Amino acid sequence: MGGVVEIVLFSDSRAVREAFAGLSRRGKCGVSYMKTGDLKKGMASLAADTIVYLDVSGMGEAALKKALRLLSGKDGARYAVVDPKNSIRDAGALFHDGACDYIGRETLRGGITEKRIRRAAEFRKTEGPAAEAGDCGLPVGCRPSGRDWKEIRSGQEYTFCFMFIELDNLKESKKTFGDANLSNPIEPFLRHVERRISPAGGRVWMWTDYGAIVLFPFDGLRCDAVLTCFKMMLGRKLFSIEESGFNAWVSYRIVLHIGNTIYRSKGETGTLVSDSLNSIFHLGQKYARPGQFYLTDEVFGFVPAPLRDFFVPAGKFEGRDILRMRLPL
Amino acid sequence: MKINVRLRDFLVKALVESMSVDMMVTLAQRFIPYYNLHERTGFSENMSVPNRDAARQIVNDMRDSRLILQFAGLLVVMHTDGLMGRKYVIPHMREILAEIHDSGFVFNRQFGTFVEDSRIRKTRNWGILLEGQEYIFSFMSLDIVGNTALVREYPEETIQATYGDLRGIVQRSIEQREGRLWNWEGDGGLVAFYFAKKFNAAVLSSIDILHELFLYNRLECRLKGPLSVRLAVHGGPCEFRRNTEDIASDTINRTLEIEAVHTRPNTVTVSNVVYLALDPLLQEMLVPVTPAEPDILHTYELRWEE
Numbered sequence: 001m002g003g004v005v006e007i008v009l010f011s012d013s014r015a016v017r018e019a020f021a022g023l024s025r026r027g028k029c030g031v032s033y034m035k036t037g038d039l040k041k042g043m044a045s046l047a048a049d050t051i052v053y054l055d056v057s058g059m060g061e062a063a064l065k066k067a068l069r070l071l072s073g074k075d076g077a078r079y080a081v082v083d084p085k086n087s088i089r090d091a092g093a094l095f096h097d098g099a100c101d102y103i104g105r106e107t108l109r110g111g112i113t114e115k116r117i118r119r120a121a122e123f124r125k126t127e128g129p130a131a132e133a134g135d136c137g138l139p140v141g142c143r144p145s146g147r148d149w150k151e152i153r154s155g156q157e158y159t160f161c162f163m164f165i166e167l168d169n170l171k172e173s174k175k176t177f178g179d180a181n182l183s184n185p186i187e188p189f190l191r192h193v194e195r196r197i198s199p200a201g202g203r204v205w206m207w208t209d210y211g212a213i214v215l216f217p218f219d220g221l222r223c224d225a226v227l228t229c230f231k232m233m234l235g236r237k238l239f240s241i242e243e244s245g246f247n248a249w250v251s252y253r254i255v256l257h258i259g260n261t262i263y264r265s266k267g268e269t270g271t272l273v274s275d276s277l278n279s280i281f282h283l284g285q286k287y288a289r290p291g292q293f294y295l296t297d298e299v300f301g302f303v304p305a306p307l308r309d310f311f312v313p314a315g316k317f318e319g320r321d322i323l324r325m326r327l328p329l
Numbered sequence: 330m331k332i333n334v335r336l337r338d339f340l341v342k343a344l345v346e347s348m349s350v351d352m353m354v355t356l357a358q359r360f361i362p363y364y365n366l367h368e369r370t371g372f373s374e375n376m377s378v379p380n381r382d383a384a385r386q387i388v389n390d391m392r393d394s395r396l397i398l399q400f401a402g403l404l405v406v407m408h409t410d411g412l413m414g415r416k417y418v419i420p421h422m423r424e425i426l427a428e429i430h431d432s433g434f435v436f437n438r439q440f441g442t443f444v445e446d447s448r449i450r451k452t453r454n455w456g457i458l459l460e461g462q463e464y465i466f467s468f469m470s471l472d473i474v475g476n477t478a479l480v481r482e483y484p485e486e487t488i489q490a491t492y493g494d495l496r497g498i499v500q501r502s503i504e505q506r507e508g509r510l511w512n513w514e515g516d517g518g519l520v521a522f523y524f525a526k527k528f529n530a531a532v533l534s535s536i537d538i539l540h541e542l543f544l545y546n547r548l549e550c551r552l553k554g555p556l557s558v559r560l561a562v563h564g565g566p567c568e569f570r571r572n573t574e575d576i577a578s579d580t581i582n583r584t585l586e587i588e589a590v591h592t593r594p595n596t597v598t599v600s601n602v603v604y605l606a607l608d609p610l611l612q613e614m615l616v617p618v619t620p621a622e623p624d625i626l627h628t629y630e631l632r633w634e635e
Contacts, residue, residue, distance in 0.1 A: 109549060227544075234540050238533060241610045249610065306547040310633070328540075329632045 005114075005121050006030045006047060009082075010039050011055030016082055019108050020053070029117050039067055043077070051100065051121055052079040056088065064088075072098045080120055084108055092144065092219055102221060110305040143260060144220040148201055152217065157262050161218045161225045161299065162276060163202065164284030165193055165232075166211030168251040168291060186210060188243050189250065196232055200224035205266055211252070213280065218258060223302035226295065229254050230307060233293045234328055253288040255280060256295040258302075279318060287317045297321035332392045336428040339421045340397075343404060344384035346420045350377070356403060357387045360396045398434060398457050401425055402442035409438075437507075441525065444507060453509050455523060458569045467527035467564035467603060468581055469508070469535055470588040471499060472517035474557035474595075487551050492516070495556060498545060502537045506530040511573035517558070519581065521573075528564055528606040532629075535560040535597040536614070539631050542595075561588030563600040587626065591618060596630040 009020050012035055023029040034042045036055060046052065052071060056064050071079040080101030081094055088094070091102045101120035103112065145151070145158035152158060167189055190212065194204060197214050202225060206213040216225040232239075232254065240250045259276025288294050294314060295303070300323050303311060314324035344353050350366070357364040370386045372378045378386075391400040405426070406412065408419040426436060433450055434443040445456040458464060473479070473492070480488055492515060500510060503520050508530060512519040522531045538560065546555035565580035583600070592598040599607075599615055604627045607615075615627035 106548065227548075231540075231544070234544075235537070237610075237614060238537060238540075241529070241608055242533060247608075247610070304548055326634045329634060 005117050006032075006050045007053055007117065008032050008034060008042060008046065008050055009053045009055070010034050010036045010042065011053075011082065012036050012058060013055055013084065016055045016057070016084060016108065019112055023112060023114060023117065029114055040070060043070060046077070049121075050078075051117070052077060053082050053101075053103070054079060055082040055084065057082075057084045068094070068097065078121065082108065091221055092146070095220075104222075106222075106304060113305060142220060145217045145263075147219045148217055149203070152263055154263060154265050157260055159218050159220070159258060159260050160263075160276075161216040161223050162257045162259060162261075162280040163197070163214040163216065163225055163229065164211070164255040164257075164280045164288075165214065165252055166208060166284060168253055170210050188245055189239075189252070192239055192243055196228055197225075200228045202228065203266070211284075213277070215263075223256075223258065223299060225256055226299060226303050226307075229256060229293055229295075230310070230325065233325055236291075251291040253284065253290055254293040255283045255288050256293075256299045257283065258296070258298040279320075283317055283322070287322070291327070293325040293327075294322050295325075297323070331432070332397055333428065333432075336397075336425065336432075337388055337392065339424045339428060340388045340401065340404075341381070341384045343419050343421045343425060344387065345380050347417055350380050350383045353380075353383050353387050356400070357390070359403065360391065360399060361394060364390070395457075395459055398429070398443040401429060402436065405436050406441050437524070444524065447504055447507070451504065451509065453511055453521075453573050454569060454571065455507070455509065458523070460571055461568060463566050463568045464523060465527075465565065466567050466580065467522040467531040467562065468567075468584040469503070469520040469522070469531045470517070470561045470584045471520070471535075471538070472559045472588055474559060476516035479552070483552065491551055491556060494545060494549065495542070495558070498541045499538055502534045502541065506534050508534055511576075519573075519584070528562075528603045529608055529611060531562045531564070532597065532599055532603065532607060532611055532615075535562055535599075536629055539595065539597065539629070543631055557594040559588050559592040559594055560597040561585075561592050561599075562597065562603050563587055564603050564606070591626055592628075593630070596628050599627045599629070601625055601627075 082103045086105045100123045142159045202214045202216045204212045205215045244250045261274040311323040314322045391397045407417040435446045437444045508522045563584040567578040618626040
């Protein structure tokens with residue numbers, strides 16, 4: 001995959017074209033542009049290894065269906081969808097029908113990178129369930145749980161984004177404040193966690209003594225948990241002042257990881273055996289330093305591009321590359 | 330706020346059934362200094378005023394002075410926390426709370442008074458400030474850096490959408506801290522905070538706005554470069570007017586001056602008056618603008634570990 005990747009972008013939007021313009025400037029991807037109305041004509045004359053990016057922003061439902069039928073019907077064609085208005089409800093279904101990439105509003109705003117295009121090209125080139133997952137940076141055997149909790153059933157195995165979060169330095173705090181007084185920061189902290197995770201679909205799965213394991217549904221395309229945790233680290237001092245009621249800086253550490261587990265309802269997890277669950281506990285309790293936010297390499301692929309430079313390598317743990325967020329001072 | 334008959338009757342009953350006439354007068358004098366019950370009721374000085382007449386007169390006077398919410402708030406505080414070292418059991422408290430709630434107000438324990446239920450409505454006087462009265466406020470001024478250049482460089486739709494996003498960030502941040510936007514002129518505005526921790530609330534809002542704007546600039550901003558703002562917080566007395574754009578106040582003028590003259594882009598500058606009233610933890614987040622003059626102005630900016 002070291003050569004130039006050829007792309008044809010079908011779009012009538014200047015903003016979308018500009019988002020792709022950076023690719024050809026760097027010379028690693030050849031981008032040509034056509035009007036959306038010329039899709040049928042353009043498809044007929046495409047070179048075999050070209051990737052088609054189709055901007056669907058101006059299309060009605062019928063036109064969209066027709067265009068997707070045209071794209072998925074051409075043998076060997078690799079195509080992707082650009083959706084600047086986030087109007088497609090089930091982006092996952094595009095992949096079932098043969099798409100190799102989906103670019104929503106946020107991704108578009110962040111700019112399209114050469115790395116992404118190469119991954120999209122590779123994704124369709126090496127089809128097959130296990131290879132697909134591995135090549136797109138997901139764990140082998142990835143079983144996306146979806147964008148929300150609607151389809152998730154107890155007893156089934158899914159891929160989730162796991163979050164470990166726990167208050168730090170509790171031995172010290174016990175000595176300083178006494179066991180009874182520790183409920184002061186713990187209760188507001190747990191409420192704070194629940195309030196912050198719920199907009200991204202997170203649910204507390206297990207409470208620990210001073211924190212929680214949270215599950216976020218994962219659809220294989222995006223991971224909103226990253227932004228949730230980023231915001232929690234950005235606002236940690238405001239939490240100490242406004243909500244903790246503790247009159248002292250409250251420190252907590254967070255770890256994110258994407259992995260599989262059999263899902264069981266909260267409270268019925270006592271006998272659950274899960275490598276991913278073990279990993280996130282070990283990472284959180286043995287590896288993570290107080291006050292820090294870590295994520296595994298699997299998650300890093302889903303960090304919005306403009307925030308990637310806030311994560312720095314933090315070594316390896318149990319064979320995984322770990323990254324740490326640079327903290328606000 | 331319009332006072333219905335049921336609320337008035339519950340307040341009267343609450344007073345009659347829980348305290349002496351002397352105590353009722355003491356409470357009234359907290360809001361209306363030198364309140365004279367005999368003069369108000371027409372009873373001569375050498376006669377005692379029957380407690381039901383006293384209660385009814387005081388409740389009516391509070392209503393006429395638009396102080397009924399504050400008065401009812403004091404009863405709630407007496408009921409829950411006591412007053413002057415003594416516990417009181419105020420009857421009909423549930424009914425009083427329900428009646429006031431139906432009018433769109435909720436009791437805020439932190440502020441010790443009734444405030445507008447912000448889910449129902451948000452007014453510039455929180456539903457309780459009176460025209461022409463002087464109050465102590467905390468003010469936050471916000472200004473977009475380089476507005477003129479931005480307006481020249483970008484199409485109107487881009488500017489309107491971007492500034493609209495900023496206004497949304499500001500409103501979300503201030504309203505969760507009971508702040509009110511008194512003035513917004515496209516490229517910035519003035520926010521007022523009134524309740525108990527008003528200085529903390531204004532500074533916390535400012536910091537929160539800088540954090541949210543950082544994420545906005547990274548993830549959503551339509552401009553080629555980041556949108557920058559200057560924020561300043563100052564506090565002091567100010568006469569309230571319903572038309573807040575018309576308020577002339579030294580405190581507001583000083584806030585605007587701090588923002589325009591002493592504030593760098595993407596920072597908050599906090600006056601000494603406000604700094605001294607902040608929680609110690611919040612003080613720790615600020616540094617002197619000029620290290621040689623640590624008593625004048627303090628500032629906050631979002632900085633990152635290298």
